[in-house]
Amino acid sequence: MKRTKTVIILITIVVVFVVALGYLWQKNQEDPIKYTTDGPSNETIVVNTVATGSIVPEEEVLIKPNISGVIEEVYIEAGEYVQAGDLIAKIRVIPNVSSLASAQNSIALNETALQTAEINYKTQKAIYDRQKSLFDKGVISANDFDGINNTYLQAKQSVEQARINLTQSKQNYDIIKTGTTQGLGNIAQTQVRATVSGMVLDVPVKAGNQVIEANNFNEGTSIASLADIKKMIFEGKVDESEVGKIKEGLPLEITVGAIENQKFEAVLDYIAPKGVEENGAIQFEIKGTLKQIDSTFIRAGLSANASIILEKAEEVLAIKEALVQYDPETKKPFVEIEISDQKYEKRDVELGVSNGIYVEVKSGITKDDKIKVWNQVQGPPQFSRG
Numbered sequence: 001m002k003r004t005k006t007v008i009i010l011i012t013i014v015v016v017f018v019v020a021l022g023y024l025w026q027k028n029q030e031d032p033i034k035y036t037t038d039g040p041s042n043e044t045i046v047v048n049t050v051a052t053g054s055i056v057p058e059e060e061v062l063i064k065p066n067i068s069g070v071i072e073e074v075y076i077e078a079g080e081y082v083q084a085g086d087l088i089a090k091i092r093v094i095p096n097v098s099s100l101a102s103a104q105n106s107i108a109l110n111e112t113a114l115q116t117a118e119i120n121y122k123t124q125k126a127i128y129d130r131q132k133s134l135f136d137k138g139v140i141s142a143n144d145f146d147g148i149n150n151t152y153l154q155a156k157q158s159v160e161q162a163r164i165n166l167t168q169s170k171q172n173y174d175i176i177k178t179g180t181t182q183g184l185g186n187i188a189q190t191q192v193r194a195t196v197s198g199m200v201l202d203v204p205v206k207a208g209n210q211v212i213e214a215n216n217f218n219e220g221t222s223i224a225s226l227a228d229i230k231k232m233i234f235e236g237k238v239d240e241s242e243v244g245k246i247k248e249g250l251p252l253e254i255t256v257g258a259i260e261n262q263k264f265e266a267v268l269d270y271i272a273p274k275g276v277e278e279n280g281a282i283q284f285e286i287k288g289t290l291k292q293i294d295s296t297f298i299r300a301g302l303s304a305n306a307s308i309i310l311e312k313a314e315e316v317l318a319i320k321e322a323l324v325q326y327d328p329e330t331k332k333p334f335v336e337i338e339i340s341d342q343k344y345e346k347r348d349v350e351l352g353v354s355n356g357i358y359v360e361v362k363s364g365i366t367k368d369d370k371i372k373v374w375n376q377v378q379g380p381p382q383f384s385r386g
Helices: 002-029 097-137 142-178
Strands: 041-057 060-063 069-074 087-092 191-193 198-202 224-227 232-239 251-256 263-271 276-278 281-290 303-320 333-340 343-348 350-354 358-363
Touching: 041 251, 041 281, 041 350, 041 358, 097 142, 232 303, 251 281, 303 350
Parallel strands: none
Antiparallel strands: 041 232, 041 303, 060 224, 069 087, 087 191, 198 224, 232 281, 251 263, 251 303, 263 281, 276 281, 303 358, 333 343, 350 358
């Protein structure tokens, strides 16, 4: 019985040994993994972040009236070019009844004051003429004559001041009634003219609309907005996670949705010091001045995207970032260079700018080196058909 068990155990050991030998022989018959290689190339690597916004004029001038009234006629349309001084609109003044009545009362009061002053002046002049005759004959002293002369001069000044007050009240009445007055030139005008040269972007009023003059308590009604469309800027916003990466002076590449296959160069010249919360995220406003757009007409308000170039390396030796390996101990980058068929050696490299696909290699390899694709994807196992 014991002998039978021993035989069975021996037979089992032999079978396991034979199976193991067969497995090892089969593994030796399989083809070893063959790695492919890839080489460096010259690439332009750009690292950027994108901001969304729109194209707006660098300076937009709002034309406002210097007198209140009703638009009588508008002489321009949006899209036209105007020169400084060109007529834009004409205003018809609608006088305020209360102000008009007050101005009329002021005229009446000043006319009465002038009449009183003139009567007093005539009286003082008669006294002056009589006393002067006596002074010339030596009947009265110089001190007495000086007192009479001063009174006469004061009466004369009172007449002149009364005339000035009457003139001012009449001018004020004319301004309230018609919007202008004789002798003021362009100070009070019912004609509205362009203050700068440029394109008319918008005319928000039309004939019959009431307009209000700009003053300390009211910004006034805008009759038109003008801008030089050859001086445009990009206005956009960047997220708080990106604002720390950018700085003033960085180049921008602007793409406008309405203008296909064309990019515009710009320079980032403003980053808001304070962010604004929008949809739960903090956004920072940025501005960039566009360059060389003389040959292209860009409409104000068009949506655009700005690619902010953080780093750029032009025509440098680069490899795919997937080829780079990192030493588990030193964390330094290296690649494996093929020295013969399926034989590789480790080569430390110094890396530069990376865009996530290609990375600049500053030193460690040459353009002719073949680099091991160490993480290549193996295809599914092949089965032979019997």
